[in-house]
Amino acid sequence: MRLRNIAGSREVIADSAYTVKDPQTKKGLWKKEVFGNSKPIHIEIGMGKGRFLMDLAELNPDINYVGIEKYSSVLLRAIQKQEQRQLPNVIFIRMDAEEITEVFAPGEVDKIYLNFSDPWPKDRHAKRRLPSRQFLERYDKILKADGVVEFKTDNKDLFDFALEEVEPAGWNLDAFTLDLHNDPVMNEGNVMTEYEERFSSQGNPIYKYIVSRKGK
Numbered sequence: 767m768r769l770r771n772i773a774g775s776r777e778v779i780a781d782s783a784y785t786v787k788d789p790q791t792k793k794g795l796w797k798k799e800v801f802g803n804s805k806p807i808h809i810e811i812g813m814g815k816g817r818f819l820m821d822l823a824e825l826n827p828d829i830n831y832v833g834i835e836k837y838s839s840v841l842l843r844a845i846q847k848q849e850q851r852q853l854p855n856v857i858f859i860r861m862d863a864e865e866i867t868e869v870f871a872p873g874e875v876d877k878i879y880l881n882f883s884d885p886w887p888k889d890r891h892a893k894r895r896l897p898s899r900q901f902l903e904r905y906d907k908i909l910k911a912d913g914v915v916e917f918k919t920d921n922k923d924l925f926d927f928a929l930e931e932v933e934p935a936g937w938n939l940d941a942f943t944l945d946l947h948n949d950p951v952m953n954e955g956n957v958m959t960e961y962e963e964r965f966s967s968q969g970n971p972i973y974k975y976i977v978s979r980k981g982k
């Protein structure tokens with residue numbers, strides 16, 4: 767998702783009370799300094815326009831949510847929604863997730879969501895895919911010991927790739943489904959993302975896994 771050339775989006779982000787500037791300075795301090803509480807931190811990487819994260823935040827006031835998005839023009843849409851919703855437990859960062867270990871301390875994050883991540887179809891770009899082993903290695907550094915990564919997509923090739931990465935990366939496949947919306951157990955409490963609504967309304971099945979390092 768990339769909304770190109772929205773004039774002034776960088777300035778809006780820089781001025782917004784809903785974004786954290788210089789997020790590296792908050793490493794190890796997210797609960798204390800950013801949220802001012804000791805509630806768990808859940809992050810979504812590649813949140814797009816952020817509706818999923820904000821819906822979760824409304825449902826779960828006892829969790830702190832951090833939305834991470836690479837592009838200003840997309841993040842701008844999330845900020846505009848948050849200006850209307852004013853959820854106290856949501857904050858955004860504009861950054862490339864490749865830098866994630868510079869921003870969160872070991873064990874600082876309780877859960878990571880990846881939703882409809884960019885597929886990067888060329889083999890030589892595999893390491894840019896958010897469920898790749900290179901990214902799992904980064905998540906390993908910031909997730910607490912019993913933390914989980916939840917990944918949803920409608921892209922079968924990307925999902926197959928993600929499944930194949932789990933074991934070599936040293937993670938456990940805790941659960942998966944090839945048809946989330948028709949899986950009563952995994953679909954319970956499912957909050958749809960913007961992409962999920964669009965693709966499932968076109969008849970595409972939604973794939974999901976949950977992975978962890980439990981017992982490792």
Ligand code: SAM
Pocket residue numbers: 767768811812813814815834835836837840861862863864880881882883884959960961962
């Ligand atoms: N998660 C949303 C959803 O399900 O509706 C948006 C999905 S969209 C296809 C993927 C988003 O991930 C885009 O907005 C893109 O800019 C962002 N993204 C991709 N790679 C990223 C990275 N390395 N760091 C941060 N954001 C990234």
